[in-house]
Amino acid sequence: MSTVYDGERGEFVAEPAADTVPLLAVKDLRVEFRTNDGVAKVLNGVSYHVDAGETLAVLGESGSGKSVTAQTIMGILDMPPAVVLGGEVLFHGEDLLSAKPARRMQVRGEGIAMIFQDALSALNPVFTVGFQIAEQLRVRRGLSRAEARKGAIDLLDLVRIPHAKQRVRSYPHEFSGGMRQRAMIAMSLALDPELLIADEPTTALDVTVQAQIMDLLRDIQRERDMGLILITHDLGVVAEVADRIAVMYAGRIVEQADVYALFRGPAHPYTEALLQSLPRLDLKGQDLKAIKGLPPSLTRIPPGCPFHPRCPRAVDRCHQEVPDFHPLPGDRHSACHFAHEMLVSGYPGSNPDKHSRGLSRGDA
Amino acid sequence: MGRYLLRRLLQFVPVFLGTTFIVYTLVWAVPGDPFAGKCGERQCPDTFVSLMTERYGLNDPLVVQYFTYLGKVLTGNLGETFSGVSISEQLLNSAPITVRLAIVALLIQIVIGVVAGVVTGIRGRGYLDNLVLVSTLFLISLPTFVTGSVLQILLGVEWGIIDPTVSAQATWGELIVPGFVLGSISMAYVTRLTRTSITENKHADYVRTAIAKGQPGRRVVFVHLLRNSAIPVVTFLGTDLGSLMGGAIVTEGVFNINGIGGLIFRNIAEKEGVMVTTIVTLLVLVYLLMSLIVDLLYAVLDPRIRYD
Numbered sequence: 001m002s003t004v005y006d007g008e009r010g011e012f013v014a015e016p017a018a019d020t021v022p023l024l025a026v027k028d029l030r031v032e033f034r035t036n037d038g039v040a041k042v043l044n045g046v047s048y049h050v051d052a053g054e055t056l057a058v059l060g061e062s063g064s065g066k067s068v069t070a071q072t073i074m075g076i077l078d079m080p081p082a083v084v085l086g087g088e089v090l091f092h093g094e095d096l097l098s099a100k101p102a103r104r105m106q107v108r109g110e111g112i113a114m115i116f117q118d119a120l121s122a123l124n125p126v127f128t129v130g131f132q133i134a135e136q137l138r139v140r141r142g143l144s145r146a147e148a149r150k151g152a153i154d155l156l157d158l159v160r161i162p163h164a165k166q167r168v169r170s171y172p173h174e175f176s177g178g179m180r181q182r183a184m185i186a187m188s189l190a191l192d193p194e195l196l197i198a199d200e201p202t203t204a205l206d207v208t209v210q211a212q213i214m215d216l217l218r219d220i221q222r223e224r225d226m227g228l229i230l231i232t233h234d235l236g237v238v239a240e241v242a243d244r245i246a247v248m249y250a251g252r253i254v255e256q257a258d259v260y261a262l263f264r265g266p267a268h269p270y271t272e273a274l275l276q277s278l279p280r281l282d283l284k285g286q287d288l289k290a291i292k293g294l295p296p297s298l299t300r301i302p303p304g305c306p307f308h309p310r311c312p313r314a315v316d317r318c319h320q321e322v323p324d325f326h327p328l329p330g331d332r333h334s335a336c337h338f339a340h341e342m343l344v345s346g347y348p349g350s351n352p353d354k355h356s357r358g359l360s361r362g363d364a
Numbered sequence: 365m366g367r368y369l370l371r372r373l374l375q376f377v378p379v380f381l382g383t384t385f386i387v388y389t390l391v392w393a394v395p396g397d398p399f400a401g402k403c404g405e406r407q408c409p410d411t412f413v414s415l416m417t418e419r420y421g422l423n424d425p426l427v428v429q430y431f432t433y434l435g436k437v438l439t440g441n442l443g444e445t446f447s448g449v450s451i452s453e454q455l456l457n458s459a460p461i462t463v464r465l466a467i468v469a470l471l472i473q474i475v476i477g478v479v480a481g482v483v484t485g486i487r488g489r490g491y492l493d494n495l496v497l498v499s500t501l502f503l504i505s506l507p508t509f510v511t512g513s514v515l516q517i518l519l520g521v522e523w524g525i526i527d528p529t530v531s532a533q534a535t536w537g538e539l540i541v542p543g544f545v546l547g548s549i550s551m552a553y554v555t556r557l558t559r560t561s562i563t564e565n566k567h568a569d570y571v572r573t574a575i576a577k578g579q580p581g582r583r584v585v586f587v588h589l590l591r592n593s594a595i596p597v598v599t600f601l602g603t604d605l606g607s608l609m610g611g612a613i614v615t616e617g618v619f620n621i622n623g624i625g626g627l628i629f630r631n632i633a634e635k636e637g638v639m640v641t642t643i644v645t646l647l648v649l650v651y652l653l654m655s656l657i658v659d660l661l662y663a664v665l666d667p668r669i670r671y672d
Contacts, residue, residue, distance in 0.1 A: 076576050078567060101581075109578030116576075121569040126591050126666055136577060171667045187577065 021093040023227045024073070024112070024195055025049040029087035031068055031251075033298075034080060040298040042068050044251040045087070047325070050244075052194065053225040055218075057238040057259070059274070060248035061295050066231045069248075070197045072097075074114050075104045091195075109140060113188035117200040119180035123172040129156070129183045130168030136190035155186040159216060178209035185216065195227040202237065214241055235278055239263060247271050250296050250306040253325060257332035267334035267342050269311045305337070313338055365663075368671035372656050376649065383648045384437075384641055388430050391637040416446060433638060445636045454627060455642070462623035464536065465615070466608040468543030473551040473601065481558020485593075486566060486585060496559070500552035512545040512618035529620040539621075546615040550604045557600055561593035568592070595665050602658030606651035610644075 031043040043065045050056040058066045071077045073089050075096065089096040091111055096104060116122040124132060133155055134148035143151060149168065156164035159182040172180055181201060188196060198217060202210035218241050221228045232238060238245055238259065245262050247255040247270065255268040266272040273291045293310040296302055302309055308318040317337055325335040328343065336342065417423055424432070436443055442451040480500075484493045503511070519541060520528030530538045544551075565571065566589060574588040575581075609624065616625035624643060631639040662669045 074576050076572050105578050105580060107578070108576055114576045116569065116573065118569065122573045124570040124574065124588050124592070125668055127588075128667075135579065139579060139583060173668050191578070 021090075022049040023052045023054075023092065024229075025088075025090040025093075026069065026073065027088040027090065029069060029072060029089070030085040031065075031072055031077070032083045032085055034083055038299040041301055042082070042251050042298055043072070043087075044301070045325075046248070046251065046253055048246045048253060048256065050195065050227045050229055052227050053221070055221065055228040055230055055241055055243045057230045057232060057242035057245045058248060059232060059235070059238055059245055061233060063295055063298065064248040065251040066248050067199050068251075070114065070199055070229065070231055073197065074108060074112060076114075109136060109188075109193065110191040111193060112195045112197060113191070113193035114197040114199065115181070115184045115188050115201050117203050119177070119184045119204070120172060122184060123180060123187075125172055128169055128171055129175065130170075133168075133183070133187045133190055136187065140191055151190070152186075155190060156183065158189065158220075159183070159186040161186070177205050178212060181205060181209075181213050182216065185213075185220070189220065189224075192224070193226065195229065196221070197229045197231070199231045200233070201230075202234070203232075210237070217241070235274065247274070250301055251298065252306065252335060253333075254307065254335045255333065256325075257334075258330070261330055261332055265343055267328055267332060267339040268307075268336045269313050269338075269342070270307050272342070273310075273312075305335075313342075365671055369660075372659070376652055379652060380645065380649065381434075384434065384645045385430055387641045387644045388433065388637065389426060391632075391635070391640050392426060392429075394635060420446065433641070437642070442642055443638050445631070445639055446634075451639055451642055454639070455624075455646070458622055458624050458627045461621060462609055462612055462616075462625065465539050465543055465546060465612055465621065465623060466605060468536065468539045469547030469550075469608050470601065470605055472540075472544050473547045473554050473604070477551040477554030478558050478597065480555045481597075482562055482585070482590065484555075485559040485562025486589075488563070493559075496555060500555050503548050503552040506548070508545060508549065508614045509618060511548050512542070512615055515541055515545060516618060532622060542615050542619045542621060545618070546608060546612055550600075550608070554597060554600060558593065558597050561596050562589065565589055565593045591665070595662070598661055598665060599658055602654050602661065603651075606647075606654035609650050610647040 025047075026049070027047050029043050029046040030041075033040040033042050046065065046069050048056060048058070048069075058069070060066050068077070068082070072084060073096070077084070084097060087097070091107060096107060099107075123129070127135075130149060130152045133152040134143075134145070137143040137148040137151045138145065141148075153164045153168050156167060161167050161179055161182050167175075167179075172183070175183060181204075185201075196217075201217065202213050205213060214237055217228065217230075220226070228241075230237070230242060242259045245255075245257060245259055246253050247262075247268065249270050255262070255266065255271045257267065262271065263275065266275060270291075273289070276289045277291060279288055291310055296306055296309070302319075304317075304319045304321055305311070305314070305323050308314040311318065313336075321337070323335045323337045325333055326339070327333050328339055334342075422429070433443070442455070444450050445454075480496050484496045487493060516528050519525045526541050527538065530542060568589075570592070571584060571589055574584045579588070610628075612621075612623055613625035613629050615621070616623045617629065620626075624647075628640060628643045631643070663671065
């Protein structure tokens with residue numbers, strides 16, 4: 001599965017055994033939310049992995065389970081109502097779900113850090129930004145107050161906040177939206193994590209600021225050779241920064257592929273529909289192709305393939321049989337009965353040959 | 365900030381004038397003869413009454429009396445009662461005891477109330493939560509004199525753990541049980557307020573962030589969660605301290621404490637208008653000062669709040 005990246009990342013792999021163990025691997029994660037209204041099957045066997053220096057984009061509609069997967073990895077699910085039914089979260093091969101609370105706390109921040117969508121509510125309103133960054137260094141690294149403050153200023157500098165020395169004393173509400181997200185990134189980097197999970201980091205920001213934040217994240221990731229899981233529903237963002245994409249639907253991964261391969265030829269009708277719903281310059285003036293229908297209610301996921309009620313390719317088999325998440329040529333996976341046919345027949349859609357992403361790498 | 369403070373302090377002036385005038389008028393409007401019973405079994409001789417009336421200016425119109433009183437107060441002379449006792453001296457004797465009692469009550473509220481509130485708020489539904497909810501409801505519905513009398517009889521008379529009444533010195537130790545009685549109702553409110561505030565905030569995004577950062581659990585609770593949940597509790601405690609000072613009449617009565625509460629009660633009964641006016645005005649000022657401190661504390665607790 002990870003062999004594709006051996007050529008590029010080989011130099012970082014010290015032990016021969018290490019290249020078979022990804023930085024983070026999520027295996028068959030199953031999570032339910034039990035409420036008075038019934039049981040919502042939020043994750044139904046999610047598996048993905050990410051290596052050091054790699055960016056995995058997790059794509060999907062609201063409620064597809066992207067964030068819940070991330071929260072399960074971090075161990076910050078509200079339990080109850082959430083119940084983890086099974087699966088593994090392997091960080092360097094160590095299962096975090098069965099780890100002791102003290103060990104989990106140690107991994108948070110130092111091994112895996114997370115940034116959230118709405119930085120205004122995610123930062124504590126009553127403490128200065130500097131305090132919240134320095135706190136990491138003081139409590140986790142045992143630095144003195146003065147050292148930690150210096151560290152916080154350096155981190156604010158790193159995320160390109162101007163006048164960091166003065167800004168370290170500001171409260172979150174005194175920052176602009178983009179600055180708050182930068183401050184949050186600074187906070188997440190305080191303990192130099194190996195993996196960063198960014199849960200829709202740019203959704204609440206305006207477009208120019210979005211681009212700046214994505215650039216910043218990409219630069220930092222490259223500098224530190226950090227793994228990055230980017231949770232988003234923005235295909236544009238994905239195309240720009242991701243190495244690999246995992247598409248989620250109704251608590252499952254329905255397709256996983258290299259970013260170039262996926263944009264050139266999706267192997268799942270849902271991915272195809274997502275790509276077709278993008279506005280395109282060469283189809284100016286035409287109606288956007290929206291995906292018909294709504295995602296299924298997680299309390300009543302339809303039998304068979306969960307996407308079949310909205311799928312233009314659905315046949316009888318799709319109503320009964322849940323498709324396996326099976327491997328395809330070119331190190332990609334799909335959970336569609338017709339994945340092979342889709343790849344062979346080609347994709348009539350969004351990437352003409354002259355598209356930069358389409359040209360830059362050949363696959364499948 | 366400075367302008368805000370000045371504006372708030374200036375507001376004290378009309379409130380001071382208003383309360384003194386209203387209380388002065390009310391006490392004078394109470395029917396009855398201030399000299400009844402002043403001379404033992406017999407009625408006071410006319411000469412005494414007219415002398416006193418002359419001396420205290422009781423025949424002057426109310427407004428004149430009020431302004432005479434006000435003038436004296438502003439020059440620092442609080443005057444004396446009809447029996448010739450200096451009011452300021454009496455106040456200086458009683459006030460420290462009441463302040464001590466109020467502090468004991470406040471500490472009990474904070475220690476028991478906040479701890480119970482935090483524990484139940486974090487644990488959520490369960491045996492302990494129900495126990496606390498029922499016992500606070502019980503405390504809230506009990507009038508102070510019942511709590512006071514029951515504890516006095518049980519602890520003081522039946523089991524002999526404490527003295528049933530407090531001595532003239534009113535030491536800190538002696539004031540623990542009266543402090544608990546005085547603070548019991550507010551303590552129950554503090555518990556419930558803290559519990560609600562913690563319950564509301566414990567699922568807040570910034571708490572989740574603190575956990576995701578890898579901060580230890582007790583730091584998440586005691587630094588991140590508690591600081592945000594403290595705002596309504598501090599408001600309540602601040603204004604409550606104001607009312608603890610004046611609301612001790614019943615408690616001081618039950619335990620025979622020589623504080624402000626007892627003083628005001630006796631002087632209302634004896635129609636000592638000047639004394640009553642002075643004490644009530646003092647209490648109003650304490651209350652105003654406490655609410656000013658609370659308002660200033662807001663900005664310390666929540667930096668998003670700005671004055672001006």
